[in-house]
Amino acid sequence: MTTGPEPAFRPAAPETLTTDVLIVGGGMIGLTAAIAVARAGLSVIVAEETPPPPTLLPAFDGRVSALAHGSCQLYRALGLYDALAADGQPILDIHVTDGRLGEAASPLFLHFHHGDVGAEPFGLMVENRHIRIALHRALERIADSSNRQFAQMSLNGAVLPETALAAEERVRLLAPVKVAATARDGAFATATLADGRAVRCRLIVACDGRHSPLREAAGIRTVAWDYRQAGIVATVEHERPHAGVAYEHFLPGGPFAILPMTGNRSSLVWTERADLAPALIALDAADFDAEMRRRFGTHLGAARAVGPRFSYPLGFHIATRFVERRLALVGDSAHGLHPIAGQGLNLGLRDVAALAEVLADGCRLGLDPGDPTLLARYERWRRLDSVVMGTVMDGLNRLFSNDAPPVRLLRDLGLAAVNRLPPLKKFFMQHARGSIGKLPRLLDGRPL
Template structure:
């Protein structure tokens, strides 16, 4: 709902909402719903016009949601509206090789039957998830959705933060949350610097319709220029995330659809029978970007605004939803104790909770990409041997499966499927 006249008065100061969230993609609405369910008033400032992505047709873009992320979506009331369109991930097969030569005989195979919680995760298209968030936000009385607006300035004044919108409108709250992507204006305006690097790779993204069933199996095929992920969608469709050097990706993207498929064929193989393109083709450059701090006075960052990682393990959205769960829990518990939930000592609890998990995943994805995205004969032998060795150890393999499912570490309550 959009109700700009809604005001909260606290200790003589006027606020439009308790919390102002900049960014209306996925993490921002998820946090808004989690907080509004706990009694916070929340405003979501969304650069997208109203409904811009809500009625989108099939284009193949999707997310690999870990079990923990699915539990959070269920806890905030979103999963019921999208579950019918989700594809369970029942197995993951990880291989190494060269295009046209097929994979190495050494592989790592994860099967959901090795854990008790069910599928390791779900594939869900962007169009369904975004529409569900939009519907849930519009229906929630505690959320004010401000679409088609961008923030051009933000200021902190004691216990209040104010933002200025491009339209000239001003909004005031007690905390601002940046969920506005890798080039976060919220972080930049707060003076938060970033570290990172360009991977020299571009991801080619598309969807493929194929002849034979995929049986809910996700594939990760490592090749010297970069990995190829084949991710199952409902029906006989898969989502492709295919990494090449910037130069090669630009040449491939410029090809006709038929020529594009000819380049893909030796990489994709024939295990799903005949295949064709379904939907649009996309590209995006791959880089690593990490905010030097996840918090500042009366400000917190979540999702890509805090950390942008390589898509090699499909953990970008899962990492952001862990931020959502942790920040929501910290803020809700602080307010229950009568604390100023926007105070720096409260926000530091969120940062301490999330910093180690983020750093660990950043290091892991960066190391895996460097280890596999090359054609060094010695490294090829070592990594193939490593895949085979892990696959031969059920205990270690089960640990990796639980990690992929998001079931390890200090999980926020929402990611356990519990209310805060």
């Protein structure tokens, strides 16, 4: 054995961070989950692979989310509602019609007025980027004052290599960093980050979106199908005010939704056959506007599309299990729906509220956040609701994307019948508001 001088350089051991809960994915669901789980009294690390600034700019995501009344209550309870409402448009009425291109809408329609189920609007339309900005600012507000760089970063769009935030020392955002691998055993879960660091925790919450790498790695299967439809999203400026009315116009290619935004603006979610969508998106402004107006109608006066256009492939999926040992699926990692009634994010926020409540109750009892009984309670609570919502949205899309005359006649009569039957109408309105079923405390606007 030879002895000699110590090597000049010895690589440092990779850093291991520890936390109660690791949230993988810092989209709208992951960031909301981080704030809610921290409120439950647990320490949280969020790992997001995309740097924050691009996700806060208009070109990243043109969608506008219809936050149902229940989701608004959750954001109220988390102290975020005022920030969202400052950039949001309340939905006061919902008007549903059936039609064909170039023909007048059927005279049989369905109209929901928010006043029929209470004083509050059906929900709030908020641009996704405003939701992201509000969530990042909430993290900033509760951040360690030494970390003011992040406030500047999210406001001026500069890219920083990594941002670490402390929420009363309980929430830390790591971005951009990808979770490369995870391992879960009886006592702990460990995630390996792409930069070589590791995170050791009690529970991993997968908020990593519809293609969820964590769900795949855990061997959780999905029931899934493709609608062969695309959701074309664009913002339209129009001459007359929309008065807070959301229009859902059913056309043979799929639903054409005109959703009220602030000012004389509306957001289109235009469902079209997937093979036709690329050509529509590529049209020049005049031709795109001409196609858009054939569907949009003239009720809001002259209208033109402004800003970028987006196209999203539409499909359905639901995970066969929502939990595994020390792992919970939340949001699009657990389920994905047709956006026919704008319920995908709302369903994910219901997951967040249920998981935070289960973890808060577990904390009070001194249980490990990865305790199988807590995870089983979360799964029981959320899976059935998700299956029901997914099936209803799937059925509606199939029913209303069908151009066969007998089907059209039946559904038009159905719309008119619901419009004239107050108890049935009220039932649908309560669904649209997201205020039906056993609600977690946060969805009722109550603290954890």
